[in-house]
Each structure stands twice: as C-alpha cells, then as structure tokens.
Amino acid sequence: MSSQTIKFPELEGFLNRSFLDLEKIDEDLFRSKTLWKHRLARGVYGGQMIGHSLVAASHGIPESQHIHSLHSYFLKNGNTDMPMLYHVDKTRDGKTYHARSIKARQAGNVVFTMQASFKSYETTVKTHQLPMPKVPHPDELKSPVEILDMMIEQELISIEQHKLGLESYDGFPIDIRWVDPLKFMLIEPQYPKRSLWFRARGHIGENLHPNIHKCCLAYMSDLFVIQTALMPHSPTWGKPIFMASLDHSMWFHSPCRADNWMLYEIEAESSTDGRALCRGRIWDINGTLVTTVAQEGVVRIPGSKSKL
Numbered sequence: 001m002s003s004q005t006i007k008f009p010e011l012e013g014f015l016n017r018s019f020l021d022l023e024k025i026d027e028d029l030f031r032s033k034t035l036w037k038h039r040l041a042r043g044v045y046g047g048q049m050i051g052h053s054l055v056a057a058s059h060g061i062p063e064s065q066h067i068h069s070l071h072s073y074f075l076k077n078g079n080t081d082m083p084m085l086y087h088v089d090k091t092r093d094g095k096t097y098h099a100r101s102i103k104a105r106q107a108g109n110v111v112f113t114m115q116a117s118f119k120s121y122e123t124t125v126k127t128h129q130l131p132m133p134k135v136p137h138p139d140e141l142k143s144p145v146e147i148l149d150m151m152i153e154q155e156l157i158s159i160e161q162h163k164l165g166l167e168s169y170d171g172f173p174i175d176i177r178w179v180d181p182l183k184f185m186l187i188e189p190q191y192p193k194r195s196l197w198f199r200a201r202g203h204i205g206e207n208l209h210p211n212i213h214k215c216c217l218a219y220m221s222d223l224f225v226i227q228t229a230l231m232p233h234s235p236t237w238g239k240p241i242f243m244a245s246l247d248h249s250m251w252f253h254s255p256c257r258a259d260n261w262m263l264y265e266i267e268a269e270s271s272t273d274g275r276a277l278c279r280g281r282i283w284d285i286n287g288t289l290v291t292t293v294a295q296e297g298v299v300r301i302p303g304s305k306s307k308l
Contacts, residue, residue, distance in 0.1 A: 024059070066118060068252050184224065217262075264280055
C-alpha cells in the first residue's frame with residue numbers, strides 16, 4: 001500500500017495546530033497523524049473529527065464540485081492513544097451532485113460517521129439571506145486573553161477559571177473576539193444566544209480551492225455550540241454537568257475565507273429530555289451568510305437520574 005500525506009503548503013501553520021492533515025494509506029482509506037483533546041474533555045475534539053472526515057471526503061472530488069452540506073453523528077469518544085482511520089464510500093457521482101459516506105474507526109469500533117454532499121455551481125437569478133446582526137467590528141473588541149486578565153482583576157472569575165480559559169484559547173489555532181464576554185463565561189443566567197468573531201490563525205491563501213477553507217471552517221464550527229444551552233442555568237462553574245455532542249450538521253451557502261473574520265451567532269432552541277438543540281449562523285466580514293450549523297447534544301444538569 002502506498003502512503004502519502006494530504007497537505008497544502010500554505011496551510012502549514014493552521015494544519016500544524018489543528019492537526020487536519022491526513023495520511024492516505026490506501027484508496028479511500030486515510031489515517032490521522034495527531035489527535036487532540038482538551039484536558040477536561042471526555043474524548044477527541046469533535047471539530048477535528050468533522051474536519052478530518054471532510055478532508056477525506058474531498059479527496060478525489062472534481063475541481064468543479066464544492067461542499068454544500070454535511071450531516072454527522074458522534075457515536076463513541078475518540079481516543080488520543082491511537083490513530084483514527086477514515087474510510088470513504090463513494091455513494092454517488094452525478095452530473096451536479098456527488099455524495100460521500102465516511103466512517104471513522106478506532107480499535108475496530110465506529111466512533112463517528114458523516115454524510116457529505118458536493119455539487120457544481122449554479123447561477124441563481126433571485127437570492128435572499130438573513131441579514132447579519134449589528135455587532136461591534138472585531139477590531140473594536142478585546143482578545144480572550146485581555147478579557148480573562150480583566151475579569152480576574154475584577155474578581156469576576158477564579159484563578160482556576162482564568163487558567164482554564166487561557167488553556168482553552170491556546171489549545172485552538174483560532175483567533176476569537178467575544179461580542180459579549182460575560183455570556184461566554186457563564187457567570188449569570190442569560191437568554192441562550194451569543195455571538196463571537198473567529199478566524200483561523202495565520203494565512204491560508206487566496207488561490208486554494210474553496211473546499212479547503214470549508215474544511216477549516218468545519219473544524220472551527222464545533223466551538224461553543226452546545227455550551228450555549230447552559231446559559232439559562234448559569235453559573236455552572238463547579239457543577240457536575242454532563243455534556244456530549246450527538247450530531248453536527250452544516251449547510252454551506254457561499255464560499256468563505258477561513259483566515260478572515262467571520263461572525264458566529266449561536267442560539268439554543270430547545271433543552272429537554274436530556275438533550276439540547278442549538279443552531280448557529282456564520283457570516284463573513286462583509287455580511288454574506290456563509291454557513292448554517294445545527295448541533296444536538298446530551299446536556300444533563302445536576303439532579304437528572306438518566307444514564308447515557
């Protein structure tokens with residue numbers, strides 16, 4: 001079997017920190033090179049498995065095809081002690097639409113599945129979209145490090161919360177600007193809706209295929225989604241809350257530049273039956289709606305007797 005790494009030179013900075021590069025070990029079979037998890041997480045970062053699967057699915061797709069949607073399920077916790085294998089099934093190759101089915105396996109077990117769909121571009125005479133909310137420009141907002149330093153000086157958070165916040169921010173190859181920082185720190189009860197600006201750290205490149213930027217965006221999209229459902233129940237620090245992603249879907253409406261600022265608005269639409277459903281919308285800096293995201297996850301607040 002031949003072995004090669006799927007990598008793009010201009011993506012080196014982002015790939016080295018997001019670990020989105022894969023090794024091709026056979027036709028339609030790929031292997032992760034590095035897996036990452038936060039020290040408080042139960043398994044591999046979900047965005048990495050989403051990004052990996054989309055990278056694998058995009059391999060061999062005609063240049064004329066762009067990613068327009070994905071639907072995925074988290075079945076087991078990913079383990080950082082061994083590589084992840086991604087098997088791609090070419091389920092459809094049509095004139096307009098291509099479809100791929102991806103299974104991620106570890107130790108013989110399927111831990112993650114994805115259906116990804118690609119299509120050729122079409123010209124639409126009439127278009128419409130939801131407008132981008134009016135929020136401050138990212139250049140007017142403080143970085144997470146500045147916010148965390150300010151909050152500990154004002155004794156709004158503990159030393160442990162400050163340390164955890166810095167570790168979380170440094171663990172991702174992503175620049176972030178919180179529109180309303182208090183909503184992200186879950187200090188007091190809030191309506192479950194919040195926004196942030198985000199972008200990949202470093203330059204990715206103007207001349208790369210749009211699918212590459214969408215793979216990077218898919219990696220970043222898993223941030224802060226299900227946690228939004230905790231906002232009405234804040235403060236949550238120190239509470240034994242159980243959270244785990246169940247599924248993650250994305251619809252790509254327009255091309256994007258993953259290394260340019262994008263606004264991510266997230267809202268928890270429902271929290272019941274031990275589950276929370278959250279929906280997100282992503283606009284580029286010019287106000288073009290790029291992506292719609294939906295994610296459901298297990299959210300158990302103290303007092304629940306149910307088991308996963």
